[in-house]
Amino acid sequence: MSENMSELSRRRLLQLTAVTGAGLLLAACDVGGGSDTGTGADSGAAGNGEGQIKALFMKQAGYSEDDIRAMTDEFQKKYPKIKVEPSFVAYEALHDKIVAAAPASTFDVVLIDVIWPAEFGSKRIVTDVTDQFPAEWKSDMLGGALATAAYRDRYYGVPWILDTKYFFYNTDMLSRAGVDPASLSTWDGVLTAAQTLKAKKIVDHPLIWSWKQAEALVCDYTQLVGAFGGKFLSDDGKSIAFNTGGGLQALEFMKRTLDTKLTNPNSVESLEEDVRKIFSDGQAAMALNWTYMFNAANDPQQSKISGKVGVATTPSGPASAPGVNGSMALSVSSGSRNQKAAWTYISYITSAGVQDKYAKSSLPCWTKSYDDPTVASTLPQVVPVAKKQLANLIARPQVPRYNEISQILQAELQNALLNRKPPKKALDDAAEQARTLLA
């Protein structure tokens, strides 16, 4: 063994480095590809509207994997000349997967979050579909849904999942504590109810949130920023505003519920799925979560509290009660060589007929669906709540560098929640780091 080791001497290592260096010089001849068309992304082609396409979805919240496979099967029966191959990744991996797959044009259809059109549109990772976007869709879709795929008056996809965070509560726990669900219409009321639940030892930690260092944390924070009347950016969009007023009060509120032990301390390592599990296990009385939790928490196969789930619009703070816009859209990737077929597929699965059929997993983007008795009857408790909540949404900032700003914000919010910095200092630090990213 020692003989082998001495073969790899320092000299040999330096020689190897030199050879590598020579290789590097060769590669240096090619700077960033040869294209002269700026960020020349539109290497795709319309195609003949037939053949195979690949679609990228997430396996989390919204429509389930089974739903999407069923929709796709129905689509293929109707359009036998197009073959669709769906793929699924966790939401946390979705953005990076889209970016990494873009140069190779691996996917023709990608699911994008409401926070990405600015980034993906300006970098031409997805195509601008404004010209194909029928005028009647603009009037027939709900406003919150339309905003999902729009950036600077252009459309970069078709809205598909219209979602916001609703307030869920365990009706059984509340009645045992003698709390009137109507008192949960304000965050003050929620805190009082939580204190009662804790004092009567009905549950250790009445509240559970998704406060892991991830986008989920920013979603919860956004909803509270809205409740406390805060803003992410100043009105001209040129400076950061979350470190003052409502933005600061929202974080102080979060911190207070942790300090008073009304919030489950494991919130800081939970995502939406963890919230669902803990709530469904009867280990929390109240939680914010996406629409899908209503159906999941009422499913006896995966929940111990089936039939005891109440849902309401988000509680209001001193300012108002907007829900975070957590919608998603389907886009055609710029590199797709089969953009026509991709558009056919997107048009089909975003259509009102298909969305109405799967309304149980995700509510439709179409205004008229909410008056459709079949949709209303699939989720009779949720639809009236949704009608009210979806009219009042708050958006996260629509800026190309949103993802980077969000990462900074997530880390600083956690610094405050974990007692490593006072809330004001944490938000000031986040604002300072994010300042240069707005330009």
Added chain:
Amino acid sequence: MSAAPPARPAPTPPATRPARPARRRPFARRAGGGQTRLALLLLLPAALVVFGVVLYPAGRALVISFYDVDSPFPGRYPFVGLRNYTEILADDRLWAAVGHTTYFTLVSTALELVLGLGLAQLLAAPIRLRWLFRAIVILPWALPTIVNGAMWRWILNAQYGVANALLTQLHLQGDYRSWLGNDPFLALNMVVVADVWKNTSLVAFFLLAGLQTIPRGLYEAARVDGAGPIRAFFRITLPLLVPNIALVLVLRTIEAFKVFDIVYVMTGGGPASGTQTITFFTYLQAFSAQRFSSGASLAYLTVVAILLLALLYLRLLRQSELMSP
């Protein structure tokens, strides 16, 4: 070469003479130009692959690190010289990540070495069913890191995790606690635990290989001279294992320095960025923030750091070889 043969002599089978060990020196000039050419020809595919998948991407990344590439597509991007390097070196998040990486590397490598040494001794012991124990010990190493990370994430889950259930029921802790979410330093240590659990077996097997080359006679002689097992360990086993220890240290340090997947799966860099390592930060810069140039310059800084580590280790190794009997 001076007197070229009119025709290539037919390869005559070696009639009675035993084959000369010509294979050992395929490039020897006497073997003839044809063989050299054949050797180069045979090497060409491998060389092309190495150039295509290693050298070219590495070179491209270096070039990218001098430009401001902010999209995954080819195109024209402004040349910024060393600005990416200066900016990233001035970023506090990088130095926090360097701190986490250094701690992770030192602690996990040290623990793996100490535990691996003990484990190797056990595996070398003449006991029954030794093959079975060896097979069991290699299992963690056989597990993909992603699976290992997911497993530990579940074990350490604050609400449902086995670790909490076990420790509470044994009355070693009063109540369920958070392992990965509340305290960044604790979370980093838990990632170390998961890494040590997996990689100790590799270290143990490297050292076991070394142990088996130590002649039994040395121990017998030591016993005759009145040395106990502890003294024999420090005077015989350890000095003779130095080359193996050095090798495994080089491998493990470099691997630990590049740690990414287990962090991605177990903590996602949280809580409060407390488990972000250099490679994780590089990944975030390149793919989440689409700062490909920044990511490329980070990757090159990592390469330089690893190169320095490797040089240091090789020097230590040579010294230890000179000293070892």
